[in-house]
Amino acid sequence: MGYVINRLFQGLMVIAVMAVLVFIGVYAIGNPVDMLISPEADQAEITATIARMGLDKPLWEQFLAFLNGALHGDLGTSFIYNEPAVRLILDRFPATLELALAAVLMAVVVGIPLGVIAGLKPNGIAGRSIMTISILGFSLPTFWVGMMLMMIFAVNLGWLPSTGRGQTGSLFGIEWSFLTGDGLAHLLLPAVNLALFKTSLVIRLARAGTREVISQDYIKFARAKGLSEPRVILVHLMKNMMIPVVTVLGLEFGSVVAFAVVTETVFAWPGIGKLLISSIVHLDRPVIVAYLMLTVMLFVTINFIVDLIYAALDPRVRRKESA
Amino acid sequence: MRKQLIGTTALMLGLLASAGAANAADLRIGLSAEPSALDPHYHNLVPNNAMFTHVFDALIEQDENQRLSPGLAASWKAIDDTTWEFKLRPGVKFHDGSAFTAKDVVFSLCRVPKVPNSPSAFTIYTKGIEDLEVKDDLTILFKTKTPYPLLPTDLSTIGIVSAATGKFTGPLVFKKAGCEGVESYPSTEDFNSGKAMNGTGPFKFKEFVKGDRIVLTKNPDYWGTKAPWDTVTFKPILADGPRVAALLAGDVDFIENPPSQDLPRLRQDKNVRIVDGLSNRVIYIAVDSGPAPSPGIKGTDKNPLADPKVRKALSLAIDRKAIDQRIMNTQAEPAGQIISTGLFGNNPDLKPDAFDAKKAKELLTEAGYPNGFEITIGSPNDRYMNDEKVAQAVAQYWTRIGVKTSVDATTASVFFSNRGKKVYSAFLAGWGAGTGEASSPLKSLVACRKPDIGYGTTNYTNYCNPKVDAALTEALATIDDAKREKLLQQSLAAVAEDTGIIPIHFEKTPWAMKKTLTYTPRVDQQTMAMEIKPAK
Numbered sequence: 001m002g003y004v005i006n007r008l009f010q011g012l013m014v015i016a017v018m019a020v021l022v023f024i025g026v027y028a029i030g031n032p033v034d035m036l037i038s039p040e041a042d043q044a045e046i047t048a049t050i051a052r053m054g055l056d057k058p059l060w061e062q063f064l065a066f067l068n069g070a071l072h073g074d075l076g077t078s079f080i081y082n083e084p085a086v087r088l089i090l091d092r093f094p095a096t097l098e099l100a101l102a103a104v105l106m107a108v109v110v111g112i113p114l115g116v117i118a119g120l121k122p123n124g125i126a127g128r129s130i131m132t133i134s135i136l137g138f139s140l141p142t143f144w145v146g147m148m149l150m151m152i153f154a155v156n157l158g159w160l161p162s163t164g165r166g167q168t169g170s171l172f173g174i175e176w177s178f179l180t181g182d183g184l185a186h187l188l189l190p191a192v193n194l195a196l197f198k199t200s201l202v203i204r205l206a207r208a209g210t211r212e213v214i215s216q217d218y219i220k221f222a223r224a225k226g227l228s229e230p231r232v233i234l235v236h237l238m239k240n241m242m243i244p245v246v247t248v249l250g251l252e253f254g255s256v257v258a259f260a261v262v263t264e265t266v267f268a269w270p271g272i273g274k275l276l277i278s279s280i281v282h283l284d285r286p287v288i289v290a291y292l293m294l295t296v297m298l299f300v301t302i303n304f305i306v307d308l309i310y311a312a313l314d315p316r317v318r319r320k321e322s323a
Numbered sequence: 324m325r326k327q328l329i330g331t332t333a334l335m336l337g338l339l340a341s342a343g344a345a346n347a348a349d350l351r352i353g354l355s356a357e358p359s360a361l362d363p364h365y366h367n368l369v370p371n372n373a374m375f376t377h378v379f380d381a382l383i384e385q386d387e388n389q390r391l392s393p394g395l396a397a398s399w400k401a402i403d404d405t406t407w408e409f410k411l412r413p414g415v416k417f418h419d420g421s422a423f424t425a426k427d428v429v430f431s432l433c434r435v436p437k438v439p440n441s442p443s444a445f446t447i448y449t450k451g452i453e454d455l456e457v458k459d460d461l462t463i464l465f466k467t468k469t470p471y472p473l474l475p476t477d478l479s480t481i482g483i484v485s486a487a488t489g490k491f492t493g494p495l496v497f498k499k500a501g502c503e504g505v506e507s508y509p510s511t512e513d514f515n516s517g518k519a520m521n522g523t524g525p526f527k528f529k530e531f532v533k534g535d536r537i538v539l540t541k542n543p544d545y546w547g548t549k550a551p552w553d554t555v556t557f558k559p560i561l562a563d564g565p566r567v568a569a570l571l572a573g574d575v576d577f578i579e580n581p582p583s584q585d586l587p588r589l590r591q592d593k594n595v596r597i598v599d600g601l602s603n604r605v606i607y608i609a610v611d612s613g614p615a616p617s618p619g620i621k622g623t624d625k626n627p628l629a630d631p632k633v634r635k636a637l638s639l640a641i642d643r644k645a646i647d648q649r650i651m652n653t654q655a656e657p658a659g660q661i662i663s664t665g666l667f668g669n670n671p672d673l674k675p676d677a678f679d680a681k682k683a684k685e686l687l688t689e690a691g692y693p694n695g696f697e698i699t700i701g702s703p704n705d706r707y708m709n710d711e712k713v714a715q716a717v718a719q720y721w722t723r724i725g726v727k728t729s730v731d732a733t734t735a736s737v738f739f740s741n742r743g744k745k746v747y748s749a750f751l752a753g754w755g756a757g758t759g760e761a762s763s764p765l766k767s768l769v770a771c772r773k774p775d776i777g778y779g780t781t782n783y784t785n786y787c788n789p790k791v792d793a794a795l796t797e798a799l800a801t802i803d804d805a806k807r808e809k810l811l812q813q814s815l816a817a818v819a820e821d822t823g824i825i826p827i828h829f830e831k832t833p834w835a836m837k838k839t840l841t842y843t844p845r846v847d848q849q850t851m852a853m854e855i856k857p858a859k
Contacts, residue, residue: 030736036442038367043774080359082440154572162572163560268560270534283736
């Protein structure tokens with residue numbers, strides 16, 4: 001119990017420190033009024049706008065107002081859309097979540113078999129080619145790959161739509177693209193683009209796991225027992241090499257959701273990443289701050305859960321902390 | 324044949340429903356910026372104004388050259404120096420079928436100052452109205468405090484909404500301090516959700532999915548020329564490359580602002596049509612003309628830019644034609660003044676300074692700077708077409724005549740705030756004449772800085788020439804169009820005389836579309852679906 005409270009307290013501290021850093025960082029850049037107001041406005045209009053946004057107050061006063069709001073679940077109102085920043089972000093969250101899930105699913109479905117093959121035959125042609133491709137996946141810039149995918153599959157071949165979300169279907173009162181054929185077609189390219197990096201990561205993890213597990217005694221024993229090779233690989237090997245893959249993917253999921261910015265911008269996918277970019281361009285401070293705060297909370301929560309699970313699995317972690 | 328086959332197969336797979344050939348009367352447009360709201364009175368910004376004009380009409384319309392033409396007002400005239408009579412168009416119906424009357428006009432003008440949290444309010448266009456008198460359902464008298472020739476121009480920016488969207492406690496009476504008889508106005512949210520999207524314009528509202536699309540349908544009962552499209556879908560595709568790709572892939576039929584580096588290639592594509600036209604935006608370099616030493620200048624203790632000869636030398640040193648050819652891919656017209664060719668007030672006698680490095684050097688020597696000096700040009704790098712590259716080119720030209728120039732280019736938000744703090748001795752920026760006539764740039768860019776009367780609001784370089792201000796002030800109080808235009812031209816000539824500002828070029832705005840479409844370019848850079856026509 002002491003361990004849980006300790007972890008919780010640490011998480012809250014991280015959020016508090018981030019709130020200060022994010023707020024000051026974002027408020028140090030430019031002047032939103034310059035970006036928003038018509039250049040033809042006269043001084044009276046400009047002064048009135050500054051006052052309406054509360055930008056005439058000193059920084060500490062603005063920060064206290066923000067903190068007060070944040071404690072009541074209100075992270076400010078967008079300068080541009082005149083809507084609560086949190087609602088703006090949550091409205092667009094399903095689009096990003098859908099994209100991130102599709103990407104992670106692809107990474108697992110494609111990455112694990114390829115990783116296992118590369119692990120079983122590390123010196124074969126297949127193994128070497130897979131590893132070369134995974135290096136490309138790591139090192140090619142996302143926006144370039146996105147543009148290339150679009151040029152090939154949308155412009156030259158005309159197989160898939162280039163941008164946007166397409167038709168959506170309704171589930172739990174939320175609009176999802178994967179429920180319609182048109183939506184799925186729109187989802188495919190951005191998901192592949194976003195999945196590329198994660199697939200490479202999964203391939204590497206699966207390969208390393210496979211190589212480690214394959215030399216274990218229980219694999220040798222299973223083979224000696226006369227089990228078929230598919231059964232050895234699918235049951236004995238897969239089960240054991242999946243542990244690190246699942247752990248890393250869980251942690252990485254947060255970053256896929258939070259940083260789908262480039263893919264969303266390239267494919268005009270109406271998620272939170274696209275919202276973030278346009279908010280940065282227009283200096284819509286409340287939205288930027290709210291986005292960063294929600295991201296911090298997402299990561300802190302994921303880490304907290306992971307810590308709890310580790311503690312439940314491994315008694316040594318608990319004992320060390322309370323000692 | 325092959326295309327057809329692919330199309331059919333894809334449709335069968337249910338994959339490609341939207342990328343198949345579009346219905347003849349459906350139009351899909353890729354926007355380069357997304358409107359922040361559909362509320363016509365919320366945010367005075369080009370993307371918003373262009374969007375609301377599809378659904379809401381103003382009393383007066385601006386044609387493609389921003390000259391005024393009748394809209395919901397069939398005619399208007401000044402009865403005396405401070406009174407205007409507007410005759411409204413009879414028989415106009417809102418989308419819900421109700422009749423348009425003077426009450427809707429009063430209601431709309433009353434709402435403008437009452438829009439909560441407007442990031443850029445339209446009150447700058449309504450504050451000239453001192454009082455309103457509704458003579459009958461189709462006649463309104465507008466009173467101004469002083470002679471105010473820009474009243475019709477100002478009214479052309481205000482979308483007329485239906486009074487039926489408000490709640491009333493009594494008869495509606497216009498008061499400058501706040502109208503009487505209104506309990507509540509529709510909120511911005513009511514417009515975004517479509518509840519209050521009841522206009523008289525050529526299109527009706529259908530759907531708004533933020534970040535993804537805006538869908539409008541044809542208004543079959545429109546009073547003017549009916550649009551050739553049954554349905555128009557606007558998709559914001561903010562990144563340049565993907566917007567072009569969407570056009571090439573056939574996902575949209577029409578895009579605004581194709582990037583200038585793609586234009587040469589697009590012009591060769593036989594399936595694509597590019598149209599371009601002069602915009603109302605001038606790109607200029609403002610230089611610190613004040614007597615005090617300037618922060619960005621080295622190599623002298625005085626401010627050399629205070630001398631008109633030096634400013635003229637800097638202007639002569641720039642090869643505007645080469646900038647247009649090499650950097651702008653011919654998407655610019657060299658400028659000799661701050662209001663575009665063809666707009667009200669443009670002075671045809673003011674030609675762009677021809678490139679003459681020798682004369683520039685002589686002028687510098689005459690002014691007492693034979694060895695030049697050092698200067699830094701501030702510039703945004705993501706605001707105007709090729710802004711940083713143009714600033715770099717200017718720096719090269721200036722360095723060539725001995726004025727050692729470097730460029731400090733940053734993102735627009737940082738640039739604007741630096742500029743406001745007067746960090747730059749010289750900066751490159753642009754000005755779009757929102758009103759489409761010369762008083763807009765004159766008042767903001769070169770008039771002596773008097774923020775309380777709206778003079779020199781963007782004049783961050785201490786330029787102050789009484790001759791410019793005198794002609795401008797008189798123009799702003801002259802109702803007669805011909806006389807006013809003369810005065811504006813005089814004011815522009817006075818700026819050119821002592822090179823108060825260094826104009827570089829007027830930007831041309833390109834639009835790209837399928838070969839089967841055509842568009843008449845607009846100087847205000849707006850994309851209007853009703854003006855996109857099937858090509859003959």
